[in-house]
Amino acid sequence: PVPIVIDCDPGHDDALAIMLAAADPAVDLLAVTTVAGNQTVEKTTLNARRVCTVAGITGVPIAAGCARPLLQPLAVAADVHGESGLDGPRFPAPSVDVVPGHAVELLHRILTEHPEPVTLVPTAPLTNIALLLTRYPECAGRIREIVLMGGSTERGNRTPAAEFNVYTDPEAADIVFRSGVPVTMCGLNVTHQALATPEIVARFEALGTELGTVCAELLTFFGSAYQRLWGMPHPPLHDPVAVARVIDPAIVECVDAYVAVELRGTHTRGATVVDPHGYLGRPANARVAVALDREAFWDRMVGAVAALGAR
Numbered sequence: 001p002v003p004i005v006i007d008c009d010p011g012h013d014d015a016l017a018i019m020l021a022a023a024d025p026a027v028d029l030l031a032v033t034t035v036a037g038n039q040t041v042e043k044t045t046l047n048a049r050r051v052c053t054v055a056g057i058t059g060v061p062i063a064a065g066c067a068r069p070l071l072q073p074l075a076v077a078a079d080v081h082g083e084s085g086l087d088g089p090r091f092p093a094p095s096v097d098v099v100p101g102h103a104v105e106l107l108h109r110i111l112t113e114h115p116e117p118v119t120l121v122p123t124a125p126l127t128n129i130a131l132l133l134t135r136y137p138e139c140a141g142r143i144r145e146i147v148l149m150g151g152s153t154e155r156g157n158r159t160p161a162a163e164f165n166v167y168t169d170p171e172a173a174d175i176v177f178r179s180g181v182p183v184t185m186c187g188l189n190v191t192h193q194a195l196a197t198p199e200i201v202a203r204f205e206a207l208g209t210e211l212g213t214v215c216a217e218l219l220t221f222f223g224s225a226y227q228r229l230w231g232m233p234h235p236p237l238h239d240p241v242a243v244a245r246v247i248d249p250a251i252v253e254c255v256d257a258y259v260a261v262e263l264r265g266t267h268t269r270g271a272t273v274v275d276p277h278g279y280l281g282r283p284a285n286a287r288v289a290v291a292l293d294r295e296a297f298w299d300r301m302v303g304a305v306a307a308l309g310a311r
């Protein structure tokens with residue numbers, strides 16, 4: 001299995017990304033680190049503990065990271081994920097705790113001590129990852145790749161041009177894309193192919209487990225937010241797409257491209273400028289996801305929740 005760490009801000013889709021990573025035999029989840037994004041880091045950390053508790057994920061260290069973006073104030077996504085960051089289901093009191101110390105220190109320790117290079121899967125603003133690369137530049141060689149959910153080849157979901165994770169901390173995303181570490185970007189253009197239709201929600205319900213019901217409730221809350229805010233009939237399950245790319249690269253087709261993060265721009269700060277046709281004459285610095293094998297994706301996702309529920 002590929003050793004991975006998820007750096008997240010749960011978040012409805014982050015919650016399912018954690019479940020997929022914990023249960024799928026193709027990856028070995030070494031840790032979950034949290035960051036401010038969908039909600040404050042206190043809330044996203046509590047939510048990571050809630051998810052691990054309800055899913056029976058034990059023995060995976062959870063560490064809390066940065067409380068705000070590198071340069072700008074935090075703007076959370078309570079409109080999408082609710083006041084708790086994970087509104088919808090009722091969660092049991094968390095029985096798994098965080099480990100002491102900052103997420104960046106845990107990431108550094110894992111990268112230093114693990115016998116193989118480790119894949120990082122950020123599904124949140126890239127603050128922790130940028131801080132890791134800045135504070136411990138020698139770590140870069142120990143990262144096999146960074147497979148992130150963020151950005152878009154098309155339009156945004158926080159501004160007309162910018163996607164939430166990149167928009168929330170553009171300077172951090174810029175550091176990651178310019179780091180020289182192999183980066184795969186799973187942006188909105190591909191995550192909007194992972195729509196949780198009523199048939200998909202029914203597959204989670206039909207598992208007949210407490211966890212299956214929690215997933216269905218998460219998707220139902222998430223779906224009502226997408227309906228209300230964007231008029232979309234079904235919500236896109238963004239974050240698990242990045243995990244699925246690591247599990248089986250064939251699930252997420254990519255093209256090589258140069259990607260720049262717009263840091264200024266009158267209306268475009270936080271946009272990912274993707275150049276697959278080489279207009280800018282720059283060498284590719286990323287693999288950019290373009291197409292999803294929907295059937296394989298949902299089979300792995302539902303299969304992971306089934307496996308966890310049966311434990």
Ligand code: BDR
Pocket residue numbers: 011012013014038077080123124149157163164165238239
């Ligand atoms: C991203 O923003 C967050 O709200 C989701 O969890 C996902 O990581 C989608 O733009």
Ligand code: CA
Pocket residue numbers: 008009010011013014038123124239
């Ligand atoms: Ca997220």
